Amino acid sequence: MSLSKRAFSESAEPYPIASMTEHDLLEVVEIEESSGLSRWGWAAYYAELQSSNRGLMYVAHVARPLEQQNTENLAGYIVARVSGGELHINNVAVRNDYRRRGIGIRLLNRILEEGKRFEATAAFLEVRAGNSVARALYERCGFAVIASRPNYYSEPMEDALLMNAKLDR
């Protein structure tokens, strides 16, 4: 067993957050597909992981006793990028069975902290206008709607709301 797997299985934190690795990608794509997000797919996550850009990619692990470990080791993930002093949050999702346990908010807060470390002063994201759950999460983390992009999303077509948060030092 790898050291990191042992560390997770013994962690007091039920959903420890760690940097995403190549080994996480199959599960990340599975979570993406079951969460109704716009599709990135394995190749796009892999390219982002390999990129020398300031990609920020984290996963929340499910810390289980060793005897209960199975193929479902991730509860959620978040992907963002820093560019020109701005943190752009691209994707965040939590497995259906693990929602409403504070995992989404921890992933988001972690990425906001990391964005500050990379000297971002503001964070931006787009969300489907009808995704009231995600909007509530973002508002909890200090985001506010600053603009709307009509018919931005397809399948189904829907407006996007652009949300922004100031990152205080």
Ligand SMILES: CC(C)(COP(=O)(O)OP(=O)(O)OC[C@H]1O[C@@H](n2cnc3c(N)ncnc32)[C@H](O)[C@@H]1OP(=O)(O)O)[C@@H](O)C(=O)NCCC(=O)NCCS
């Ligand atoms: C959005 C999502 C990531 C939230 O993850 P989560 O782990 O369930 O969220 P948390 O438990 O951390 O909730 C944090 C806050 O978000 C809001 N929230 C979360 N789920 C909610 C729900 N079903 N209804 C209303 N508010 C909700 C609440 O303000 C909540 O705080 P509270 O529990 O103290 O009331 C998750 O629902 C998800 O994966 N959705 C599908 C993918 C998606 O829409 N991603 C965003 C794309 S822009």
